[in-house]
Amino acid sequence: MAEFRVGVLGATGAVGQKFIHLLRNHPWFKVTALGASERSAGKTYREAANWVESTEMPDDIAELIVSTCEPDQMDVDFVFSGLDSGVATDIERSFAESGVPVISNARNYRQHETVPLMVAEVNPDHTELIKTQNFDPNGRGFIVTNPNCVCIPLVMALKPMYDAFGVEEVMLTSMQAISGAGYPGVPSLDILGNILPYISGEEDKIGIEPLKLMGKLENGKINFAEFPVQATAVRVPVIDGHLLSVAVRLTNNPGDIEEVKEVVRNWKNPLAEFDLPSAPATPVRLYDDFRYPQPRHHSLAENGMQVGMGRLRASNVLDIAFTALGHNTIRGAAGCSILNAELLHAKGFIK
Amino acid sequence: MAEFRVGVLGATGAVGQKFIHLLRNHPWFKVTALGASERSAGKTYREAANWVESTEMPDDIAELIVSTCEPDQMDVDFVFSGLDSGVATDIERSFAESGVPVISNARNYRQHETVPLMVAEVNPDHTELIKTQNFDPNGRGFIVTNPNCVCIPLVMALKPMYDAFGVEEVMLTSMQAISGAGYPGVPSLDILGNILPYISGEEDKIGIEPLKLMGKLENGKINFAEFPVQATAVRVPVIDGHLLSVAVRLTNNPGDIEEVKEVVRNWKNPLAEFDLPSAPATPVRLYDDFRYPQPRHHSLAENGMQVGMGRLRASNVLDIAFTALGHNTIRGAAGCSILNAELLHAKGFIK
Amino acid sequence: MAEFRVGVLGATGAVGQKFIHLLRNHPWFKVTALGASERSAGKTYREAANWVESTEMPDDIAELIVSTCEPDQMDVDFVFSGLDSGVATDIERSFAESGVPVISNARNYRQHETVPLMVAEVNPDHTELIKTQNFDPNGRGFIVTNPNCVCIPLVMALKPMYDAFGVEEVMLTSMQAISGAGYPGVPSLDILGNILPYISGEEDKIGIEPLKLMGKLENGKINFAEFPVQATAVRVPVIDGHLLSVAVRLTNNPGDIEEVKEVVRNWKNPLAEFDLPSAPATPVRLYDDFRYPQPRHHSLAENGMQVGMGRLRASNVLDIAFTALGHNTIRGAAGCSILNAELLHAKGFIK
């Protein structure tokens, strides 16, 4: 049934495994090639990967022979990239240049002028930026990225009010799950019954990525949004699900918190017209119960693709405050890439 | 050696136990009477209390007979109160009226016009407010309170910069340990590998208590400080130690973060002149290492009485951001009361 | 599509909620009546229940009006009981006497002479014991129970070797998840980063229930199996999944551990002939990888109905040692009851 043969770059890593897990029954995309480092190349995936997903490794994937991450080693229609940033720059470019679209979770091209930084529901029109890319003279290969795992739920939660009222300032404390650090990742001695008050590199990304995403595509360029975002990113002993405590100053504060709630609740899902297999019916759900959402109970809502908001209330310092929850390795990483790919297919970029 | 016979009100509860634990070798204060509910009265403390401290119940305390919380049942020089707010109003008043000073961790009198709300290092001069009290016509009984477990590290961290630069606005997310909810407190099914995004009643206290504490005593009244404090209080799977992620707008921002750091580091401890047994040598410690302070490793610094600050940096939304850590049941509760009592003794209020 | 109208007794409790959760899409059984205490009766289930499942409360269930646990208040074909043992004796009997079959997770009738104590795959023939019951003169009402949450994975893991080699002695340490204590259950202050070395009442049940289950039905009576079972039951900071470390002395030790492994792997599922909706395809799975099974990763195998075994090896004290894992609230409680009910329907007892 699946129409596309798909490769996964960085297939043995935590993000690569999540791609494989999420695509195991995908109606359009079938994983047929796995790229990893020299060390893994030539082995079956079963031998090469230290599988950390709870569901079992799919049997057909297990028997695939891992190759290096080279375009001539992977005969596919497009690739998902879960590559480490240390190697992603050259590899992703080589695929794009060879005519293979790259849908990447790596950070390397997020700020590249011609590369869309996308969350499908937030800036679906940014796909047009692809047309300005010149990686591939034949016009088939390109690169599309998604943002960091905190930025995704952040921009999704902000989007309805950004459209309705404008956003002037954003402050947040992001309480981040251990799965965000990959495997082996955070040592248990560091995090059991503890909080680590600093996550290297995270706050800078949170400060800049939303501005490109919220930016306007004009004359083939993204005019970045302009508002300061100040983040404190901490690690908490939670398996999956980043919980953000956010405060926002609005450009035009309606002054009535109920009006803000209505805007969130009535936000028109821009993907509703497409029928994308991984798209959540309700991308952003506002919980009324102040006890929700919670990482352990609500991260997997709509298969981990829904962002939960809660505690939406007026703030006496900025204008409003709320919490936002996103499953960091699904909605905040591999799932976001997959949904981007589905949109790209629906729009004819992947064919 | 101990000069004072001390009673503990609410002796079987978690706060009461912490008082007993912290006072077990105190040079001035000796616990000689234990007050609890009718249900416990008449039993030995060993029978009456479900001891939850890790150190063993002191043998001499274990054999004390618990009484009801009535002044004529407890022949002591003063009392510490760890009472539930449901019963504290009448009981604390009855002791004060009977001439017994009450040093209370309960919230009931925190906003009473003549009752000091104190953190010994922050507003030691507020002891003078006691002189306006008229609970006891003989002038011996009085009530002194300390704030909520989040407010204590918050005001301690704010105090140096408040004095130097003024504070205009405060925002915080407080990540609070489970011991703050007492025993049995938070069900493990709720919090293991999870975050609870709401703690009932907490944010209101955080919004108001700092303003009284930071207020000026003028003409026998507290003129409250005036700045908005917006808090998001969440529960995290940590045993002890509330970690606060704070942002502050200063009245006079020096514009140089190093200057702010110097102010914190050079803050003159107002208790240095006294020689109080429970006073930390350095009430507020600023860590330079961005990985610190952490709840599990640094809450017990200076026997749990020191507040740790970290990650002090400029904010592009408000002026500065930082983290603050306080041991919630020591510095943030019983230990704060004990230090208040020591100061009150040093100043001649308890004699 | 569902053929049977089903009631849940103790519907607001943790076990009752699990019944509702597991039955939400059941092809045969539809929950149409909810029984709880006087306090809940008359309210909608949404009002009455403090829902602790991660999936949302089914909408149709939410609007049901809770009744008391009385046969004339619940017009159903049969009931599942998640009642507390403090009230189960009378209530369960009253339903049986009124002609309503009771499939119970409560312990009250487990040792009743005419009541089957069943794990559907282990002693399916014990259903015949129902015919000796005389609760209901009309012969329609009866009671069937399932064992304690540790006994279920224990007897399932033992069954293949019990049949092949006989069992002489069993020792185990059961490391039990917090969900086994219900809600609110274990205080987080007790269990976070800790082990509680004793669970009241648990070890006695483990010592006796397997003997009835493994017993032979002869002349309308169960001849109990006879082997000592010594258990140490401890609580660990795990959400779901009891992990058992077991050692067994066999009656006829084959002396070759591979032979034991073969017996486990080739065990013939006695339910294979029936086509029961909740029956796992492989009731007992033996993992070869010594790192498996683990509570967090493998408890939900086959929707939580499979028991995992691992580390099967020779013991130099008893004969063999292994680990066994069962999801304590699904396989070990509500799921076991549901599977028992399915078997009872297949055999014509529920009609």
Added chain:
Amino acid sequence: MAEFRVGVLGATGAVGQKFIHLLRNHPWFKVTALGASERSAGKTYREAANWVESTEMPDDIAELIVSTCEPDQMDVDFVFSGLDSGVATDIERSFAESGVPVISNARNYRQHETVPLMVAEVNPDHTELIKTQNFDPNGRGFIVTNPNCVCIPLVMALKPMYDAFGVEEVMLTSMQAISGAGYPGVPSLDILGNILPYISGEEDKIGIEPLKLMGKLENGKINFAEFPVQATAVRVPVIDGHLLSVAVRLTNNPGDIEEVKEVVRNWKNPLAEFDLPSAPATPVRLYDDFRYPQPRHHSLAENGMQVGMGRLRASNVLDIAFTALGHNTIRGAAGCSILNAELLHAKGFIK
């Protein structure tokens, strides 16, 4: 005041840090030299070590220059070894050959014929085995080891009943804290809310080390004790403290569990005659309360040097069952080495 200049081998590792931590105020032993790998040599300890203890790195230690682990680089009276087993064989031998006593926590020489494997309270007479060593022709250098972190509490708990009744068979499940795996050690993704049912290499050591320890020194040789020990070693989400669930068959079962309890309670501490600074007053404490001991609350009893026993009861499979708890990095590792060294000094081996 300290009489001895002490070196620590493997000073930057987790065990090395624990030695430094425990010796920071030792009355006899002063750490004056730190040995580590080439990579660390030449740096100050502050630069070289990733300090993981909660207490701060002692200032005097922080300024020491780390050397390689060579006798001529470390001018000390004796050394403690926290070396990895991968390098310990040659390094420890070189120190012993050079006349420097080695008190080692490494496993390499535990089974060496002339090297004592010691827990000071259990087999203090085994020090005599040193006299059979010929590492150092001058007779000053020697090697003494202590067993694995599970064996230490196990043999301490067994010792009283071993002496009184004899031991025939031992079975145990050891639930082991994450600190036992060093740093970074166990990934948090593996252990948060989970149990790992296998710890590589652990069970073999538990099977053999107790037999040497319990052995008799006769004619300059250890005649090993002979009883099978079958262990299942699992990792649990606990910071410090291994909890053992043990069952024992006695040679001469008194048949009265109270008699066994008395033997444990009245066990004569063989170190009582010495006045060793790190020796616990009560090496083995039997708790009557079935809820105790627990890892988080009781591991640090007597500064982490006491072993707690609980739940002592008759077993219907073997003879008796109990739990035992030991702080794995203090009593079970560095603290055991230090106590061994103190005994060796008291007996004149270190001078």
